[in-house]
Amino acid sequence: MNTEIQKYIDSGLLEAYVTGSATPEEEREVLFYKQRYPEVKDALNQLELDMEAMAFAMAIPPPPTAWDRIETEIDDIILRERSEPTKFTEPEPKVAPEPDMPRYIDVQVQDSHMKIHKAWRWVFAAVFVLGKIFLGCAIYFYLENRQAKQTIMELKTEIKALK
Amino acid sequence: MSQPSASLSGPTAMHTIYDQYAGMLYGYIFEVVKDKQLAERYLMMVFNDLPHQLHDLLQPGVNVYHKLQQLTRKHLKDIFGSQQTIIDGTGVNGHIPARPNKFLDKMSAEQKHVFCNIHYYGKSVSTVAAEMNSAEEEVRKVLQQAFAAIRRVA
Numbered sequence: 001m002n003t004e005i006q007k008y009i010d011s012g013l014l015e016a017y018v019t020g021s022a023t024p025e026e027e028r029e030v031l032f033y034k035q036r037y038p039e040v041k042d043a044l045n046q047l048e049l050d051m052e053a054m055a056f057a058m059a060i061p062p063p064p065t066a067w068d069r070i071e072t073e074i075d076d077i078i079l080r081e082r083s084e085p086t087k088f089t090e091p092e093p094k095v096a097p098e099p100d101m102p103r104y105i106d107v108q109v110q111d112s113h114m115k116i117h118k119a120w121r122w123v124f125a126a127v128f129v130l131g132k133i134f135l136g137c138a139i140y141f142y143l144e145n146r147q148a149k150q151t152i153m154e155l156k157t158e159i160k161a162l163k
Numbered sequence: 164m165s166q167p168s169a170s171l172s173g174p175t176a177m178h179t180i181y182d183q184y185a186g187m188l189y190g191y192i193f194e195v196v197k198d199k200q201l202a203e204r205y206l207m208m209v210f211n212d213l214p215h216q217l218h219d220l221l222q223p224g225v226n227v228y229h230k231l232q233q234l235t236r237k238h239l240k241d242i243f244g245s246q247q248t249i250i251d252g253t254g255v256n257g258h259i260p261a262r263p264n265k266f267l268d269k270m271s272a273e274q275k276h277v278f279c280n281i282h283y284y285g286k287s288v289s290t291v292a293a294e295m296n297s298a299e300e301e302v303r304k305v306l307q308q309a310f311a312a313i314r315r316v317a
Contacts, residue, residue: 012303015310018229020236021281021288048226050310052187053317054266055228059186060193063203067181070210074177077211 008033009043018047176217181210184231191232195239195283197261208238236285243285269312277302278309 016022017030033040188209193202212234213220220230236243260267267275280286280294292302 010307011300012305012307015306016281016288016303019278019281019306020233021286021291021306023287023289045226046314047310048229050313050317051232052226052228054313055187055191055232057266057317058190058194058262058264060190062185062189062206063199066185066203066206067178070181070207071174073207073211074214077214 002037002039005033005037005039009040014040014044014047018044018051173214173217176221177210177213180213180220180227180231184228185210187228188231188235192235192239194261194264195285196242205235205238205242209235212238239285266313266316269316270309274305274309274312277305281306 013022013026013030017027022030030040030044034044035041185206189202189206192205193199196202196205209231216230216234219225220227267279270278276295277291280291281288286294288299288302288306292299295302
């Protein structure tokens with residue numbers, strides 16, 4: 001192993017980095033050495049494992065309700081972030097409609113109701129009235145037909161009696 | 164300890180990380196603040212901050228515990244600033260552990276002093292060196308010896 005690198009490893013800077021007590025400059029230096037020299041990387045990994053082993057031995061089970069509270073808090077944060085209003089941006093100017101075209105505003109609504117042009121109400125009224133007329137006619141012709149059938153039956157009975 | 168996989172989705176990864184490391188962090192925070200309720204509050208702060216760090220945390224080659232501890236130290240900054248080092252009879256050991264600590268037991272008084280001031284009191288090497296009236300290189304050497312003691316126990 002390079003003596004200079006070994007000297008660097010033995011300087012105690014890696015320990016300072018792992019415990020978070022190094023200066024930002026020293027941290028940058030350690031990360032540079034870590035990237036460049038596998039020996040430094042291995043030494044650093046070992047120190048991180050030492051810290052982890054110590055923490056593992058000194059662990060205390062957190063209160064049983066802690067995770068539920070953390071989860072609720074995180075869900076709230078995620079919901080808050082999702083519902084954050086988007087930044088207003090100036091809409092692009094729309095091209096004016098042709099003078100002979102009807103002026104409708106293209107709006108998308110969230111509710112389940114449909115809105116249509118007022119002109120359609122006369123069409124619906126006409127359909128309704130025509131429907132009533134046809135219904136009236138149907139009842140009238142049904143009754144007429146029944147009356148005619150009854151008359152025919154009576155006439156047939158009379159003819160049979162005459163014979 | 165097996166590292167959480169980068170392929171895990173956000174909530175699953177969070178839960179896996181919590182299961183693996185919450186106890187370790189809680190133990191560390193408790194040693195710093197010496198109050199279980201306060202320690203729980205800091206633990207929650209760390210994990211509430213985690214969704215923003217999750218991507219970096221799950222990168223291959225990253226020691227998750229080390230990253231979590233860095234994050235915890237950031238949150239404990241106020242506590243670190245308000246702590247007073249307790250000097251015992253020897254005038255060297257500034258930390259009274261909240262629970263028996265076999266790692267600290269294996270350290271010399273000087274190693275314990277340096278390690279505890281850095282690890283549990285969040286002090287920088289330069290601050291500890293100034294307090295001990297010695298050079299930073301010396302403090303780093305003592306810190307290194309403290310790690311050697313930890314490794315012997317681990």
